[in-house]
Amino acid sequence: MNREPGILLNRMEYIKYLPILEFCLEDTISQKSKLCDAARMTSSDIVNRAALLHRAIDNVKEKLLAKTKGVLDFELKNLEKHEQELKTWISWLSDQTDISNQNVSDVKMIQKNNQEIKGRKDWLRNLQRLSEIQHLSLSFKTGELNDVCIGSLFGSVQNFSITPQSPIRKGRRDTFPTISLQRTFEFKCKGVAGNVHAIAPISGNEAWICCGWGSREIELYHTNGDLLVSVTMDKPVDHIVSTRNGNVLISSYNGNTIWRLDEHLNVTKFAQLSFIPRGMVVHPETNHVYVCGVERTGSLTDLKAQTRRHLIAIFSTDGDFISDITISPHDPHRLGLIGDEGICFSDYGKNNKRQLVVMDNDGNGLNIYSGRQELENPFYPLGTQVDQYGNIIVADWNNDCVHLLDTGGQFSQYLVDKDNGLERPCALGLDGDGQLWVGDATGHVYVFSYCSW
Known part of the structure; x- marks a missing residue:
């Protein structure tokens, strides 16, 4: 036939x-x-x-x-x-x-x-x-006995699911998708209010979050605001990302190690580094881990005598070093991958100048985005994400908004602004359902539906 x-x-x-x-x-x-x-x-x-x-x-x-x-x-x-x-x-x-x-x-x-x-x-x-x-008298005063106190004393069974994004992704289209953001969830992190500086979604309704600069806690939250799991690290947490095999990687600005948290909540060493790590991103197909940071050499006491090398390094799924590129004088904070075509990162730059930098895979600069003229305050990019179409999403701390840029780093539109209740947004996350997670400096997390064709 x-x-x-x-x-x-x-x-x-x-x-x-x-x-x-x-x-x-x-x-x-x-x-x-x-x-x-x-x-x-x-x-x-x-x-x-x-x-x-x-x-x-x-x-x-x-x-x-x-x-x-x-x-x-x-x-x-x-x-x-x-x-x-x-x-x-x-x-x-x-x-x-x-x-x-x-x-x-x-x-x-x-x-x-x-x-x-x-x-x-x-x-x-x-x-x-x-x-x-x-x-005189003797008596026995009984302690409180109920399901709550017995449960807290004995313990509980905890379970949660991790659904990493599929490696099969829709091809990017030449036409720009229709962006239609709508807030679907909002909750406040437990405890003392602080800036949400890391979000790693593991499904459409759960994400690992670190709230409060200097905090050693990473916590798994449901979109309804329930705190599901909490893990305490030995070092203050800087950034967290989830991998395809369900692990969570944690970087700290206080040390030269990236830690791995598995599905059983066991913490092990993922990679020993020659530099201090900051932001991380996982390649959606190879599962390679990209890490930005700063390598310091020279005197430990005399800062002026130190030599600093700013870099982006690539590691395998097992934590083995593959390669790196030097991107000095740029000082990266958070980064994203624009398909196989390039890298973008929020840059502290010289003289505290903040900008969003787009480079190719060899470290050659392609574009620098420094915000819009109509902004009331200087552009201050922090959290950075790249959607499946290669568009760049960046949180602007100083202007209470989130910018959307195209694959080349050119401004497209504001996704979220202060009218949505944001106060100094600093962390972003994209889940497998296409939802955008935004964390701000007051401990609030907002979840938005992102785009549709």
């Missing part, structure tokens, strides 16, 4: 996706095994926790019983001593006819049990003491 040439060509066109689907099949089978292992580990942890709590409860029980016996023995001894003193006085007083005429010095028994009682005033003072009986 003859097949139409058009159908055959279409099938041949899709054959290129076969390796990706085979990889996804292997990954799915691997995920089944990992999930079963995680369930076994979780069940074991629950049983071990129960045994630990039983031992802890038994230990508390023994301490409380020992305390009860100690109080009982001590107070019984005091009461028995008091009882003997009362019996002695009662016996002696019963034999007297006129207490007021007695000479205390002749009463040997009273002297023996009540040291040197002299005169009627001493009698009355001791009689008063003996007549004051301390009424």
Whole structure:
């Protein structure tokens, strides 16, 4: 049977996706095994926790019983001593006819049990003491017992899903997409308000977030504002990104290491660097990790004697160094990949001049965007993202807005402005559903539907 040439060509066109689907099949089978292992580990942890709590409860029980016996023995001894003193006085007083005429010095028994009682005033003072009986009691006050307190004491089962973006992406079109931003979610990060300086979406409704400059916490939030998971790092967090295999990579401005957080919330070293890392981005097809930062050489105490090299380095999925390019005097903060054609990054530049730089893969400058003349304040780019069409999205801290640039770094339009409630936006994220996440300096996170054709 003859097949139409058009159908055959279409099938041949899709054959290129076969390796990706085979990889996804292997990954799915691997995920089944990992999930079963995680369930076994979780069940074991629950049983071990129960045994630990039983031992802890038994230990508390023994301490409380020992305390009860100690109080009982001590107070019984005091009461028995008091009882003997009362019996002695009662016996002696019963034999007297006129207490007021007695000479205390002749009463040997009273002297023996009540040291040197002299005169009627001493009698009355001791009689008063003996007549004051301390009424003691022992009881057990139970602790609060409900599902909430038991759950917080015992622990809980936590689960969350990570859905990295598909490596199969729609081809960019020559025509510009219709941008139609609509705010779909808004929430405020828990705790003290601070700038949201890193957002790494892992699905259409969940994202890892770091709120508060200098914070060591990365937290997984749902779009309804629920805090799902929190992980504390050893170093202050600068930037976070998610990878295709479900890991989260964390950089810190205080050190030369990128850390990896896996689906079991285990933190391991991803890569040891020769420079201080800042922003990161993951290539959507190769899964290579691009990291920008600054390499310092020379005196550690004399800053003027130091030599600084600003660079962008590439690492494999396993954290092995591949290559780097020097981009000095540019000082990158956050970066994005414009397909296979180039790189863009928010640049601190010389004399604190802020700008958005577009380069090719060899580090040759293609364009510099310094904001618009109508802006009230100097352009201050921070968070940077590139959508699947190669358009650049950049947060402008000083002007409470988000700019949209084309693939060459030319201004297209403002995506979000202060009318949307933004106050000094600093972090951006794009999820697999095409939603734009924006974090600002007040700890608020806004989620927008992004574009449609």
